[in-house]
Amino acid sequence: MNEKAFPAFESFITDLRTLWDEGQSEAPDHWEKVRSRLGDLIKDETLQQASINWPGKRGEELILYHDPDHGFFVGGLVRPREHQARAHDHAHTWTAYGVLYGREKTTLYKRTDDGSVTGKATLELLAEYEAPQGHVDLVPPWQIHAESNFGDRSVAITVRTEKPGGYAQNMFFPELGTTDMSHKGLKLIPFPLAA
Numbered sequence: 001m002n003e004k005a006f007p008a009f010e011s012f013i014t015d016l017r018t019l020w021d022e023g024q025s026e027a028p029d030h031w032e033k034v035r036s037r038l039g040d041l042i043k044d045e046t047l048q049q050a051s052i053n054w055p056g057k058r059g060e061e062l063i064l065y066h067d068p069d070h071g072f073f074v075g076g077l078v079r080p081r082e083h084q085a086r087a088h089d090h091a092h093t094w095t096a097y098g099v100l101y102g103r104e105k106t107t108l109y110k111r112t113d114d115g116s117v118t119g120k121a122t123l124e125l126l127a128e129y130e131a132p133q134g135h136v137d138l139v140p141p142w143q144i145h146a147e148s149n150f151g152d153r154s155v156a157i158t159v160r161t162e163k164p165g166g167y168a169q170n171m172f173f174p175e176l177g178t179t180d181m182s183h184k185g186l187k188l189i190p191f192p193l194a195a
């Protein structure tokens, strides 16, 4: 992939690096700025059109960029038609999640047990709303949620505190009242859009 084909992505990474240079990457304000900047990126029609041909499928995340200095990660998630995701969290990390192509829905949950019994968890539905092309969600640490495709193929861009896979996340099975606390995220596929 020739990174020069995506000047919007290059300048996005430059702006994120400047933001991370401020040293506030755990602050909600920092992530509001990431949300805003990601919202601009996903308006880029060249990137939208290119994503039609991105590889990737259920259970995979494209590595679009991983910052060598600050550790933040930019991923691509391609969801097939009618892909219903399972409730999960992103552990201690923050995520900004922007819908680049297609349309999705976001579901938010609240945990109703006290977490005192290992492997047990009960959830309550908090909210469910449409996430069309251009929508950006912020996922704070431990927020239980699911992003699902409810139409044709969709593509989302994630900005994460760190590369997934190096920490355990919760994957919830509300129909069983259980949680798998050892989930390591999706299979990562290198697909760099910027050096």
Ligand SMILES: [Fe+2]
Residues within 6 Å of the ligand: 088, 089, 090, 139, 145, 146, 147
């Ligand atoms: Fe998620």
